[in-house]
Amino acid sequence: xxxxxxxxxxxxxxIMREYADSLQGAAIDANSPLISSGLIDSLSMVSLKVFLxxxxxxxxxxxxxxxxxxxxxAGIVKMLRKLGVG
Numbered sequence: 682x683x684x685x686x687x688x689x690x691x692x693x694x695x696i697m698r699e700y701a702d703s704l705q706g707a708a709i710d711a712n713s714p715l716i717s718s719g720l721i722d723s724l725s726m727v728s729l730k731v732f733l734x735x736x737x738x739x740x741x742x743x744x745x746x747x748x749x750x751x752x753x754x755a756g757i758v759k760m761l762r763k764l765g766v767g
Contacts, residue, residue: 682767683766683767684767685758685762685767688757688758688761688766688767689711689754689755689757689758691736692729692733692754692757692758693709693710693711693754695729695732696709696715696721696729696754697709699725699728699729699732700720700721700725703720703721703722703725704720707720709754710754711753711754711755711758712753712754712755713753713754714752714753715751715752715753715754716748716751716752717748717752721751723748726746726748726751729751729757730746730751733757733761737761737766739761739764739765739766741760741764745760745763745764
C-alpha cells in the first residue's frame, strides 16, 4: 500500500518526465502550482488523469478532476486518498 510520499513521488516523476519541455528545468515539489502557474495546461491535465487512472486502477470522476485538485501534487495525493488509493 503506497504512502503519501510514494504517491507524490510517482506523480512528480511522471510530471517531470512527460512535461520536461514545459518545465524548462524548473524544480517542482509537491506544493508547486502546476496549472495556475501554466506549467500544465488542460490537455496535459487530461493525460495526467489517464496516467493516474491506469496507475492506481481507478476512475477519477470528472467532478473530482478539477483544476484546483490538480494544481499541486499534494492536491492530487489528497484527491487520490479521498477516492480510496492506499
